């Protein structure tokens with residue numbers, strides 16, 4: 161059905177759009193024929209201390225080397241702050257909306273610049289220098305953005321850890337990149353509840369000897385333990401500091417940040433992004449995909465703990481001088497109309513959220529949406545997982561009153577910014593399709609042997625050439641970078657996603673083809689959940705797969721083999737769920753746990769996840785070839801006892 165639904169570009173949008181169909185074609189052509197020239201021109205959208213003369217220097221073969229704008233010198237915070245002072249110093253940079261509907265804040269570019277400079281000075285006073293790593297474990301408050309930009313200003317590499325992660329998850333991320341400072345808050349707020357960030361941090365820091373100082377922002381005002389000499393209140397640290405601070409000159413290829421993300425194996429990887437290319441990509445994509453116009457209110461509902469928050473709450477919109485709305489709360493509190501109440505209150509023009517939120521709100525019908533005035537909305541965006549056509553159409557019809565183009569943006573932590581997406585004034589949309597690549601992006605489909613597939617096809621989604629926002633390495637482990645992304649299909653970047661391409665050349669992302677799952681838009685490695693489960697004394701073995709879930713897109717389905725002699729009880733099931741929440745964080749809570757006396761393994765001992773996925777999805781009629789199993793009988797046992 162969806163393939164046939166084509167929603168044409170609206171003439172009134174195309175007329176005013178930054179990019180119409182003709183311009184899209186011209187840009188695509190220009191980026192393909194002379195990337196150096198195209199990107200040298202686009203690089204001018206950000207502020208350089210020394211503009212680059214070398215543009216693209218990338219190689220996907222051998223040891224893989226990716227460099228963009230390599231002889232350029234810049235500081236990311238200058239693009240986001242200083243250069244706006246003369247023209248829009250009094251414009252709101254960050255429009256903060258609190259969890260509690262009564263609370264909001266407006267921070268102008270001038271104020272934001274001042275706050276960032278003060279914190280930069282404080283960081284320098286604590287001894288933070290270019291190249292040092294600083295961990296940020298914050299709620300969605302203005303200080304989170306200030307902390308990121310202050311790190312950028314002094315040349316420190318920030319590593320933001322999502323505030324919903326457990327002390328253990330925080331500790332392992334701090335350890336991996338040997339952060340020397342942690343910036344956190346007393347507590348966070350979400351949906352009327354408090355999140356004990358400082359207490360979590362204290363627990364994590366028991367195993368993080370690299371941390372010398374902790375800066376604590378006062379948010380809820382609750383009393384928290386402060387360790388003498390190590391812990392400092394943000395206010396006290398910054399109060400006496402001057403309101404200006406010299407930006408550290410950074411090479412375009414100097415790191416800007418590390419962001420940990422889940423892969424199919426092992427511990428989360430520290431995805432490393434550098435300064436020049438990332439900033440150009442963030443600005444280019446924010447500007448064009450959202451057809452951003454001067455003075456508009458732009459709202460991305462992500463958390464700064466994820467890449468979407470990095471690129472599309474902080475760096476992209478601020479580089480473009482936008483007013484970026486930062487929301488502390490959740491879509492369902494105090495009620496399911498909260499998103500639309502905020503849209504009406506702040507007259508939001510561009511709204512960017514995740515399919516899981518759309519599906520959850522859709523369940524409540526049109527009432528909560530219709531109650532609020534959405535006439536300010538102009539563009540709607542979606543990100544994080546495939547959006548099913550039903551949810552897409554509801555978003556388009558009910559939320560956007562069929563006026564607003566929907567941009568379904570496909571990208572990854574690794575890609576730094578959007579790669580495949582419609583452009584509002586140029587691309588006819590099809591509900592459920594991320595449509596076409598942006599200029600300069602070269603996606604392709606390959607079969608499992610790496611053979612390129614032409615025309616209408618379905619296969620593994622790869623990228624044949626580099627774009628400026630691409631990750632450069634895995635922090636501290638370049639070999640893992642090469643192995644993970646460039647070894648499956650030689651000379652190509654492998655995304656881990658599967659996709660279909662239709663007769664119009666449109667891409668339809670079908671989901672991950674590796675052992676990564678997307679749970680409510682949060683990326684999770686099944687291996688991480690498995691290792692949390694087997695760390696419990698009663699668990700002998702665990703296998704985790706994704707299962708279809710109406711709201712979350714995918715849920716977490718765990719097969720657990722208990723240690724001999726341990727009884728499978730309801731109490732133990734609950735205990736294991738709580739255990740995983742404690743080990744990783746609430747986002748990793750298993751939705752289903754099935755007791756599995758045995759797991760389907762090959763004779764060489766490899767778990768056949770394909771079978772486990774099918775059983776979890778209740779697709780047990782076509783299990784495929786099970787003849788290579790060491791003990792085919794376990795399959796029937798698992799089918800019979802499937803969790804419904």
Ligand code: WTA
Pocket residue numbers: 421466467468542543544545546547568569570571572573574594655656657669671672678681682683
């Ligand atoms: C999935 C989030 C379909 C995909 C920006 C990708 C999507 C993973 C879309 C990256 C989309 C993201 N349509 N799938 N529009 N956007 N994905 O690193 O599986 O948290 O590989 O980055 O999310 O998740 P990550």
